[in-house]
Amino acid sequence: MATKLDALLESEPYTIGRVPAYIRERNKKLYEPMVIAIGPYHHGREHLQALEKHKWRFLRDLLSRSTTETSLEALLGKMKALEREARRSYSESIRLTSKEFVKMMLLDGCFIIEFFLKFHERDFVNNTFPGVQYIHLDLLLLENQIPFFVIEELFELVFGGTAENRETPSLIELIRHIHMESGDVNMHSRTLPPPAKILHLLHLYYHWVVPAAVKPSRSDHHSPPLERLFSCFPSMKSEKPERSHKPTLFIASTTELLEAGVTFRKKASPRHMLDITFRNGVMEIPFNHIDDNSKPILTNLVAFEQSILDAPRNITSFSLLMDSLINTEKDVAILQRCDIIDHFLGSEEEVARFFNQLCEHAVIDLSDHYFSELFSEVNFYRDSKWHSYRARLVHDYFSNPWAILSLVAALILLALTFLQTFFAIYSYFRPPN
Structure with missing residues (x-):
């Protein structure tokens, strides 16, 4: 019993977990590598064997670059020294011998x-190497990771020295370059966590997408100018419910919010992909490009948050927001017209299905997630009858030129009728001499 307890304590806390079973069932393929296995979870799988021979070639090529004349034996020795710490990084006990585990870490890291x-x-x-695009995506899967310190140690052994004294770009610069070139998910931040806090490649990417220090912009609580104007007249005051920050799981869809008077705009200069604001009935959202590359990345970012007990749920909150805004292909079409979403999937319906499943069964604190305040503000705005009346007025009378002309003509006719009636009554009481 004591031995089992010691082993359990020694294995905590892990940094590379499995995708939780409660969220993986719907989209299994988005969590599994297509062409290459990295780390122990998918090691030895038959359909991933084609690239195993290339790992030896890449090891040879990397050693040929060495500025420190590092030998294969030196790399193996370092991996052996890191074996205990590397094994503890995984949530499961790894059933590989010491020799197998050390060789795997060396080949995968190099x-x-x-x-x-x-x-x-x-x-x-010119496609001189097979599956480059798929390899890049496989390196960002939650279950396809090795500890970041393993990669760092190998890089330092091969190139040595400081970044200022060597011609090769730093490891971080190399990683950032491939992500920026691929452009799979919006990356606006240049901030980085301290190197010691980077767990693995997916975690590093997560920090570029969602900077830890950034807080959501607070929604504007002031009334729109027209509402303040009409509030001067008692009969036309909007019936406002009491402001409440009661936790809520959803907000209305894009179509429903549009009918309630909400305007959607593309964020001009977003700080990051979560830089979504709601002020005076206007929701500004950064541009999102959705294709077959961004799907597994977003899915695994959510899985990463769900796999670590104390991890923030920022991407999960973003997924919850998009799931609320997008229910049907009509919602997708509206966001496309606003230049908020662009996609290369089969149809708008497929985009809607993806966002509806992105955070399905995910766990999140309703009272304290990234967009909890925005949810409350949007629901408060929608519950105000004034906004619905104003939206209906705009839709019915200002949605197209003919409707505007009809309204103007009706107003002119009403004014002429009023003048005719006025002069008729006036002439009755004050006949001309």
């Missing part, structure tokens, strides 16, 4: 570094 170097040097042009 493959990653050499892959980034070759991409930086554009060695992959």
Whole structure:
């Protein structure tokens, strides 16, 4: 009993977990590597064997670059020294012998570094290496990771020295380059966590997408100008419910919010993909490009948050927001017209289905997630009858030129009728001499 307890305590806290079972069932393929296995979870799978021989070639190529004349034995020795710490990084007990585990870490770590170097040097042009795009995506899967310190140690052994004294770009620069070139998910931040706090490649990408120090912009509580104007007249005051910050799981869809008077705009200069604001009935959202590359990345970012107990749920909150806004292909079409969403999937219906499943069964604190205040503000705005009346007025009478002309003509006719009636009554009481 004591031995089992010691083993359990020694294994905590892990940094590379499995995709939780409660969210993986719907989209299994989005969590599994297509062409290459990195780390122990998918090690040895039959359909991933084609690229195993290339790992040895990449190891040879990386050693040939060494500025410190590092030997294979030195790399193996370092991996052996890191074995205990590396095993503890995984949520499961790894059933590989010491020799197998050390060899796997060496081959996978060197493959990653050499892959980034070759991409930086554009060695992959003209499709001289199979599956470059798929390898990049496989390196961002939650279950396809090795500890970041393993990659760092190998990089330092091969190139040595400080970044200022060597010609090779830093490891972080190499990684950032491939992500920026691929453009799979919006990356606006240049901030980084301290190197010691980077867990793995997906975690590093997560920090670029969602900077830890950034807080959501507070929604504007002031009434729109027209509402303040009409509030001067008692009979036309909007019936406002009491402001409440009661936790809520959803907001209305894009179509419903549009009918309630909400306007959607593309964020001009977003700080990051979560820089979504709601002020005076206007929701500003950064541009989102959705295709077959961004789907597994977003899905695994949500899985990463769900796999670590104390991780923030910022991407999960973003997914919840998009799931609320998008129910049907009509909602997608509206966001496309606003230049908020662009996609290369089969149809708007497929985009809607993806967002509806992105955070399905995910766990989140309703009272304290990233967009909890925005949810409350949107629901408060929608519950105000004034906004619905104003939206209906705009839709019915200002939605197209003919409707505007009809309204103007009706007003002119009403004015002429009023004048005719006035002069008729006036002439009755004050007949001309």
